[in-house]
Amino acid sequence: MKKLILFFLFFLFTTNYVYPHVAHYNKINSLKYGLYLNNKLIGNHSFTFTKNNNFLVVNSSGNFKVSKLGVELMNFNTKGEEIYEKGKLIKFISNTQQNDKSKFVKVLLKNNKLLIDGSSYKGETEKNISIGSWWNHEIIKISKQISPISGRIIKQRVAFLGKEKISINNVDFNALHFHFTSDDDKPLAKKKLNMHVWYDEKTLLWIKSSYDKFGLWEYRLIEQN
Numbered sequence: 675m676k677k678l679i680l681f682f683l684f685f686l687f688t689t690n691y692v693y694p695h696v697a698h699y700n701k702i703n704s705l706k707y708g709l710y711l712n713n714k715l716i717g718n719h720s721f722t723f724t725k726n727n728n729f730l731v732v733n734s735s736g737n738f739k740v741s742k743l744g745v746e747l748m749n750f751n752t753k754g755e756e757i758y759e760k761g762k763l764i765k766f767i768s769n770t771q772q773n774d775k776s777k778f779v780k781v782l783l784k785n786n787k788l789l790i791d792g793s794s795y796k797g798e799t800e801k802n803i804s805i806g807s808w809w810n811h812e813i814i815k816i817s818k819q820i821s822p823i824s825g826r827i828i829k830q831r832v833a834f835l836g837k838e839k840i841s842i843n844n845v846d847f848n849a850l851h852f853h854f855t856s857d858d859d860k861p862l863a864k865k866k867l868n869m870h871v872w873y874d875e876k877t878l879l880w881i882k883s884s885y886d887k888f889g890l891w892e893y894r895l896i897e898q899n
Contacts, residue, residue: 699723699730705809705879706897709738712889716740717750719893721809732756734768734807749773754822756805763788766805770823779825781805792825799827808871808893811878814852828867829857840872842882842894848875849882 702723709717717738724731733755740748754768766781779792787798799820804812806819806828813819814832821828835851849872856865872882884892 700725702879703899704897705895707880707893708896709736710890710892710894711738711740713892718896728760730758730761732758732807732809752823754779756807762801763805766820766822768822777824779820779822781820781825788820790820790825790827792821794821794824794826796825803827808869808880808883811873811880813854817857830867831855831857835870837875838872840882843896847872847881849873850875 704720704722706718706720708715709719717736719734719736721732721734724733733753735751735753737751738748739746739750750770750772752768752770754766756763757765762783763781764783766779768779770777777793779790781791782789783801786801788801788803789798790796799818803816803818803820804810805822806813807822814834817829819828819830820826831854833853833855835853838849838851840847840849852871852873854867854869854871855862856867858865862868869883869885871880873879874881879895879898881895882893884890
């Protein structure tokens with residue numbers, strides 16, 4: 675019975691609460707998230723939303739550093755731009771520096787296909803899949819996502835775990851909790867995608883995500899305008 679209720683709620687969410695991108699973000703100009711490792715702030719990720727008639731342009735930038743005993747273990751910087759027309763992705767570009775490794779993605783909609791030129795994948799895929807950007811709640815509906823760092827195509831499973839009350843920086847939210855995993859037969863601990871994501875029930879804004887890999891990593895919404 676519990677599984678049936680959760681499935682029903684998930685069905686309602688995916689069919690009745692999904693708005694076109696431009697309309698959904700008409701009142702949002704920017705979002706900023708803090709990135710925490712074991713509850714310590716190590717970086718941030720910001721998004722700005724620019725609307726122009728049927729177009730929505732989303733610019734993003736993120737960075738974090740991980741050090742131990744004064745030794746820098748990881749230095750990560752990324753910038754990206756997503757362009758949507760009438761709610762459909764038509765272009766995406768990103769450049770990322772991870773320590774001494776450079777990664778990139780270029781995605782372009784052409785002839786009803788998404789053409790991908792990335793550091794991990796080059797080819798084409800169907801147009802109705804999404805960039806792996808957690809701000810975009812439509813990611814819960816799709817069976818594949820494109821890595822915003824390298825262009826790799828990731829098959830995914832999405833489980834709706836129910837409604838929860840969570841608090842971030844002393845702000846209370848009624849949240850919808852989803853679990854994203856790679857669509858493969860590997861044990862949970864070995865899946866490339868194993869992410870918990872929370873969206874605000876009323877606004878559908880991404881408010882938190884977490885994953886466990888050499889510690890607990892969490893993105894938390896800290897500012898919106």
